Amino acid sequence: MQVALKIWRYDSSTGQRALKDYEFQAPDEATLLDCLDIVKDKHDGSLSYRKSCRMMICGSCGMRMDGGAVLACKTRMYDIAQAGQIPVISAMGNLPIVKDLVVDMAAFWEKMRSVEPWLQPGYDAATEQENIVSVARMAVIHKESLCINCGCCTSECNSLEADPDFTGPAALAKAMRFVGDPRDGNTVERLEGLSGEHGIWDCTRCYFCSERCPKGVDPRDAIAKLGAEAMKHGIDRDMGAKHAKWFVTSARTTGWLRETELVPKTQGIVMAIKETKFALSLAKHGKVPPPFPPHVAKNQKEARQLYKLVKEQGVSGAAGIVQGEKALGRIEFVKETEHAAKHEGAAK
Amino acid sequence: MKKVAYYKGCLASLSAKELDTATQALAPKVGLELIELESVTCCGAGDIHEAEPDYYLHINARILAYAAAEGVDTLMTVCNVCTLNLRQANWQLQIDAELRARVNENLVAVGVPPYERNVEVRHFLWEIAEGEGYELLQKAAHKGLKGLKVAPFYGCQILRPSKILGFEDPDRPWSLERIITACGGEPVDYPAKIKCCGFPIIQAREDVALAELIQPIEQAYEAGADCMVTPCPLCHLSLDAWQSKLKKQTGRDFKMPILHLAQLVGVAAGLADSELKFKRHVVSVKPVIEKLSV
Ligand code: SF4
Ligand code: SF4
Numbered sequence: 001m002q003v004a005l006k007i008w009r010y011d012s013s014t015g016q017r018a019l020k021d022y023e024f025q026a027p028d029e030a031t032l033l034d035c036l037d038i039v040k041d042k043h044d045g046s047l048s049y050r051k052s053c054r055m056m057i058c059g060s061c062g063m064r065m066d067g068g069a070v071l072a073c074k075t076r077m078y079d080i081a082q083a084g085q086i087p088v089i090s091a092m093g094n095l096p097i098v099k100d101l102v103v104d105m106a107a108f109w110e111k112m113r114s115v116e117p118w119l120q121p122g123y124d125a126a127t128e129q130e131n132i133v134s135v136a137r138m139a140v141i142h143k144e145s146l147c148i149n150c151g152c153c154t155s156e157c158n159s160l161e162a163d164p165d166f167t168g169p170a171a172l173a174k175a176m177r178f179v180g181d182p183r184d185g186n187t188v189e190r191l192e193g194l195s196g197e198h199g200i201w202d203c204t205r206c207y208f209c210s211e212r213c214p215k216g217v218d219p220r221d222a223i224a225k226l227g228a229e230a231m232k233h234g235i236d237r238d239m240g241a242k243h244a245k246w247f248v249t250s251a252r253t254t255g256w257l258r259e260t261e262l263v264p265k266t267q268g269i270v271m272a273i274k275e276t277k278f279a280l281s282l283a284k285h286g287k288v289p290p291p292f293p294p295h296v297a298k299n300q301k302e303a304r305q306l307y308k309l310v311k312e313q314g315v316s317g318a319a320g321i322v323q324g325e326k327a328l329g330r331i332e333f334v335k336e337t338e339h340a341a342k343h344e345g346a347a348k
Numbered sequence: 349m350k351k352v353a354y355y356k357g358c359l360a361s362l363s364a365k366e367l368d369t370a371t372q373a374l375a376p377k378v379g380l381e382l383i384e385l386e387s388v389t390c391c392g393a394g395d396i397h398e399a400e401p402d403y404y405l406h407i408n409a410r411i412l413a414y415a416a417a418e419g420v421d422t423l424m425t426v427c428n429v430c431t432l433n434l435r436q437a438n439w440q441l442q443i444d445a446e447l448r449a450r451v452n453e454n455l456v457a458v459g460v461p462p463y464e465r466n467v468e469v470r471h472f473l474w475e476i477a478e479g480e481g482y483e484l485l486q487k488a489a490h491k492g493l494k495g496l497k498v499a500p501f502y503g504c505q506i507l508r509p510s511k512i513l514g515f516e517d518p519d520r521p522w523s524l525e526r527i528i529t530a531c532g533g534e535p536v537d538y539p540a541k542i543k544c545c546g547f548p549i550i551q552a553r554e555d556v557a558l559a560e561l562i563q564p565i566e567q568a569y570e571a572g573a574d575c576m577v578t579p580c581p582l583c584h585l586s587l588d589a590w591q592s593k594l595k596k597q598t599g600r601d602f603k604m605p606i607l608h609l610a611q612l613v614g615v616a617a618g619l620a621d622s623e624l625k626f627k628r629h630v631v632s633v634k635p636v637i638e639k640l641s642v
């Protein structure tokens with residue numbers, strides 16, 4: 001097949017940047033990584049990118065294709081080439097570029113290290129017997145264990161872009177891999193640490209991480225699991241945690257969330273008073289509904305009883321998310337083509 | 349008329365009532381008969397999912413069950429976040445029979461009908477972006493937007509995770525642009541239209557959230573947009589109400605009017621002021637109205 005690519009070339013030592021065109025023949029089954037190999041072998045030996053395994057295992061070949069992070073060795077080019085598209089290839093986002101498609105992963109690894117990604121069983125000496133862990137208990141972190149440290153999830157993370165100190169999706173998913181490990185003895189300390197300033201509650205739920213992850217780790221889901229575990233252990237000092245808790249109270253009591261109460265419940269009374277001017281400006285436009293009389297949804301008793309029942313059954317913390325993972329693991333995005341066909345049909 | 353169960357969510361019920369009135373007024377013009385659900389709670393946004401995930405699943409199952417009990421095939425939402433939460437719960441229940449059995453048992457125990465017949469959760473945006481809804485929209489939007497430059501803002505949770513939402517390519521969405529064009533407006537393109545507005549952390553991490561919020565507004569402003577339109581009342585709240593905070597923090601006053609999707613189409617379809625309720629916006633929509641009245 002005939003393949004055309006545009007590649008953003010960059011050299012950090014000179015600061016030079018250029019978008020270069022490449023066109024060449026490649027076998028039909030070629031991946032983006034195979035295509036880059038052809039470019040490097042036959043057209044331009046100075047092109048830099050990382051690779052090793054070529055089979056989605058080592059996590060070296062993360063890069064952007066048309067602005068979205070992909071693993072080059074996982075991305076087949078046939079459909080793209082057949083459609084006559086000329087994708088733009090560039091380095092991953094949210095990390096400094098060293099050269100062409102190679103980024104400096106130092107910050108990524110530093111955050112990984114910060115979550116202490118190793119087992120801390122809480123004892124030093126070997127035990128007499130093996131400690132056997134059931135498959136069911138390990139299933140809690142099955143997804144998180146699939147991470148290959150490629151960094152694709154961090155490339156478009158919106159919180160990371162706004163706060164470079166945010167721990168980020170990869171390290172948080174890794175943290176869940178240890179928080180959820182039944183053999184780890186450090187769960188509470190870990191959760192305490194992750195509930196700080198640049199941790200769990202920094203995530204803005206943009207879902208770019210889950211969209212991009214080539215291994216199905218679904219970091220946003222892992223972060224929700226960390227949040228749920230923190231709450232289960234009563235670690236809820238953070239404003240993000242308080243905010244989340246108030247939703248539960250609202251759903252249980254009146255059914256609908258009352259924004260009026262959200263600010264003091266999240267930020268505390270003192271902050272809320274500082275915010276009065278802002279709140280009044282919203283109230284003027286009816287954005288802040290008065291708390292009295294509270295608007296209570298019909299048959300609200302059911303929601304209250306449901307809460308009690310669910311609490312009694314004790315599917316608490318991350319288990320409430322894990323129970324749905326099997327189903328979510330089975331669904332896939334239905335390709336655009338169907339809609340595109342409809343779209344064109346309707347346009348005519 | 350296509351009968352759909354209509355789930356308003358908290359925002360359209362309380363602080364964004366203008367979204368509800370505009371949607372209700374527009375619905376018959378685009379072939380939708382709305383059956384409003386009453387015995388329902390908040391979907392919990394991502395918050396109950398994170399705080400009490402098992403309860404999240406149950407209250408969403410309850411919403412789905414009441415929609416199914418109306419005998420309709422579609423549960424229509426007007427909020428990105430409701431759409432994701434309900435669709436996510438729906439997938440879990442539809443694929444995992446064991447899970448559904450347990451949840452249904454609990455629903456029945458508290459007097460809720462079990463969720464048996466499946467419904468599909470669809471956002472109002474999807475109803476009017478293709479098929480019959482789109483055909484009718486073209487006719488209904490006869491008053492037109494007269495070349496108004498509109499910046500579409502999708503936000504996150506109508507696009508990602510795409511496997512749960514699955515309507516359009518999350519990196520190259522087209523639905524809002526198509527609707528803007530059908531209404532006689534001119535869609536303005538800008539990169540941050542698929543990014544986050546920062547709403548989920550606007551109270552807990554204001555600085556981070558504002559650094560996110562400024563991107564779409566600034567880019568739309570620089571691309572010459574007369575206004576922005578969004579399918580999500582939470583995006584609307586942060587884009588509209590928090591603009592004053594951006595001004596305070598950065599000194600830049602964008603004065604960018606933010607319209608709900610139903611309002612934008614509503615203007616083109618000639619809805620009354622009492623249905624559009626622009627007075628409820630913090631940033632004045634007047635410049636848009638004036639531009640359209642010349
Ligand atoms: S969902 Fe959270 S962690 Fe994932 S990319 Fe968005 S902000 Fe980052
Ligand atoms: S979570 Fe996924 S995208 Fe992120 S580093 Fe691990 S494998 Fe890569």
Ligand code: SF4
Binds near residue numbers: 356357359389429
């Ligand atoms: S997403 Fe929000 S507005 Fe929509 S129902 Fe859920 S909490 Fe309420």
Ligand code: SF4
Binds near residue numbers: 204545582
């Ligand atoms: S853009 Fe903002 S409010 Fe809208 S879906 Fe994303 S986080 Fe939500």
Ligand code: FES
Binds near residue numbers: 052053061071072073
């Ligand atoms: S080369 Fe190893 S993951 Fe792509």
